[in-house]
Amino acid sequence: MSVNTTTTGESQAAEQQGISLPAPAAATGNAKIMRTAGIILLAIGVAAPFLSGNFLIFQLTMMMIYAIAILGLNILTGINGQFSLGHGAFYAVGAYTAAIMMDQFGVGYLWTLPMAGIICFVVGFLFGLPALRLEGVYLALATFALAVVTPQLFKLTPFEHWTSGVMGIVISKPEAPFGLPLNPDQWLYFLTFAVGLVAYVCARNLVGSRTGRALMAIRDNPIAARSMGVNTALFKSLAFGVSALYTGVAGALGAIVVQYISPDSFHFALSVALVVGLVVGGVGWLPGALFGGAFIMFVPNIAEELSKGLSGAVYGVIMILMMYAIPTGLGGLLKAALGALSKRSMTR
C-alpha cells in the first residue's frame, strides 16, 4: 500500500513538475525544445514593446504582472499543495504598500517593490501559522475570508489618513531612468519583464532545491515528509510567506502601472481570477503562470467582444470548454504532447 502511494506520488510530482524534474529517458530532447521555446519567448518579450502601440504594451505589462502573482500562487498551491482563494488580499497589501510609500513618503517607486515583498512575506507567513490547522477546502474558505475582509480594511477610518479610504490613491507614472530612449509604458514593461524574469528564475531554483523538494514532499505525503525530518509547520508557513511575497511584488507593480488604487480595485473577484489563471496555466508548472496571466487578461476582453450583455456567461463558457479540452491546464497539455513526441522518437 505504502509503496503504491509513493509511486503515484512520485509520478504525480513528475507530472506536475513538468520541466523542472529531469524525467528519465528521452528527456534531453524535451529539455532542448523547452529551452528553445524559452529563448524564443524571451526574444519576443524583448522585441514586443518596440513593435506594438502603447495600449498593447500596457496590456502585456498587466499580463506579466498577473503572471508574477500566479507564479506566487503556484508555489503555494502547485508546489506545496495548500489552497488559497485569498491571494487578491496579498496583491492588495503589496499595492497599498507601494502606493502609500510613494504618496505619503515620496519614496522612489523602485524601492517600494522590495518593501512590498517584505511586508507581504511577513503578512503571508503570519497568516500561514494559523492556517496550519486547516486543510483543503477549509483553508480555501479561510483565505477567501481574507480576500473579502482586506478591501474593507482599507476603507476603515483609522487607516484613512494613509489609504485615503474609498477615494483611493493616484500615483504618478515613472519616466525611464538614465535617459533611456523609452516612453513610460515601455520602461514599465521592461521593469516588469525584468522582475518577472528574476521571479521566475528564483521560483525555479527554489523548486529545484532541497527546500523545494521538502515543499513537494509535504504536498504529496505530509506524514512521510514529517517522518523524514521535514519541519512541516515551518515549511508550510514559509511557502505561504514566499507565495505572498511574489503576489505582493506583483501588486506593487500593478499599482505603479495602473497609477491608481482604491479598495474597489481588489474585489474578491481578483482572487478568483488568480486561481483561474493558475488552473488554466497548469497547477505546479511554473511557466504556465504566463499563460494564466494572458488568459485572465485577454479572455474577458474577447468575451466582451462576442457579447456585451452576456460577457460573463461567454467567459464562463470559454472557461468550461478550456477545462473540458485541457483539464490539466496548458502545462498538462504540453506535458502530454511532449510525452507523445518522445515516445514516438523512442520507438523510431
Place this chain on the structure above:
Amino acid sequence: MHKRRNMLKYMGAGLVLSAGLAMPAISQAADMPGVTDTEIKLGNIAPYSGPASAYSTIAKTISAYFDKVNEEGGINGRKINFLSYDDGYSPPKAVEQARKLVESDEVLLIFQSLGTPSNSAIEKYMNMKKVPQLLVATGATKFGNPKEAPWTMGWQPNYQSEGIIYGRWITSEMPDAKIAVMYQNDDFGKDVLAGLKAGLGDKAGSMIVAEASYEVAEPVVDSQVVKLKASGADVFINIATPKFAAQAIKKAHEIGWEATQIVANVSTSVAAVLTPAGLDASTGVISTGYLKDMQDPQWADDPAKKDWEAFMDKYYPDGNKASNFTVYGYSVAQTMVHILTQAGDDLTRENVLKQAASMKDVTLPLFLPGMAMNTSETDYFPIEQMQLMKFNGERWENFGEVISGEVGG
C-alpha cells in the same frame, strides 16, 4: 523543427498584426481624432458586469438615444459611433478600457464613464492625454475642478450642491431647527455633509446637534438612529445609500421619532427604498430632484414625456420605463448632443471641451421646470439646481422653488 518554425511565423504574424492595430488610423484629420466627415467616435465605460451592473441601463439608454439621433441624420451630417466598454466597476479595468478607447479606438472623447472609483482611476490619464472626460456619471464634487483637471467635467448635481440646498431650505423654512445627521462614512456622505454645513452657514455649529456615521460594511444602522433621536433633534437628515436609508426610515418610524426627515437624492427610489421602509413610515419624507419623475401623474400630458415614451418604445423596448436610469440616460445623451451640435464642424477636443464649458441656460425636456445648465471656464458643474419634493405615500410631489446649490456661490 518544421513545426517550430511555423509557430515562429505565426507569432511573428500575430505581433505584426497587433502592432498594426495599435497604429493610429491615418485616414482622419490629424487634429480631430475620432472624427471623420461621416462619423464621430465617442467612448464610454460602464459596469455591464459586477456588483454595480444595474447602472448599465444608463449606457444602454444612451446608446439607444444615439441610434435615434443617427436615424434622424446624425449631428451636422455625422453619425455617432458610440463605443461602450465594460469595466465591471473595477478601477484597473477602467484604466485599461480608457486606454483602449483613447489609444486604440482613437475616440474624440470619453462620455459618461460611470462610478467615482473608475472616474478617479482614469482622471489623471485623461488629463495627461488631454482627452475630454465629459459628463461623468458620479456626483462626487471632485469632478468639477477646472484648475487641477481641466479635461474632466461632471453632469448631475454634485453631492455638495445637494447638501447646500438642504441647508438653505432649512435656514429659510425652519430657522430654529435642531438637526441630527446620519451619513455614510465615505466621499459621498462626507460631501453631502460638507455641503449641508456650507448651506447652513454660520449657524451650522449650533443647528446640528448630533452626527452619526456608519460604514458600508455594517449590517444595520439602528443604533445610530436611536442615538440621534436621543439628541432631541426635530430634523433628521439621512445621507445614506438605498439599503441603509430604508433601514433608517423604518427604525425612526418604529421608535416614534416625529422629526422632519430628509433623505439623500440617491435613495429616492420608491421601489428600492420607500417600499421596503414601509410606505406609511415614508410618508412626509423630503428629498430633492432635478428630473421629471415619469411615474408622477402631473406630467401625464407633458409633450416631453410623450417624446420620451415614443423613444423608449421605438429604440429601447427592453428598457424599464419605471427606472430613473432611463430618464437620466436620455437627458445626459441630449446634453452630449447639444455640446456636439454647438461645436459645429470644429470637432477638435479643445473646441468640444470649450463648448461643454460654455453652456448658458441650457434646458432639457425632462428637467423640472425652471432648471437650467450653466457652465464656464471656472464652473464645471452643469447642474447645480434642484427642487425639493415630498413623498405623499404613493409618489414624490415637488414643492417650492428651484433652489440653487452653487458650490462656493
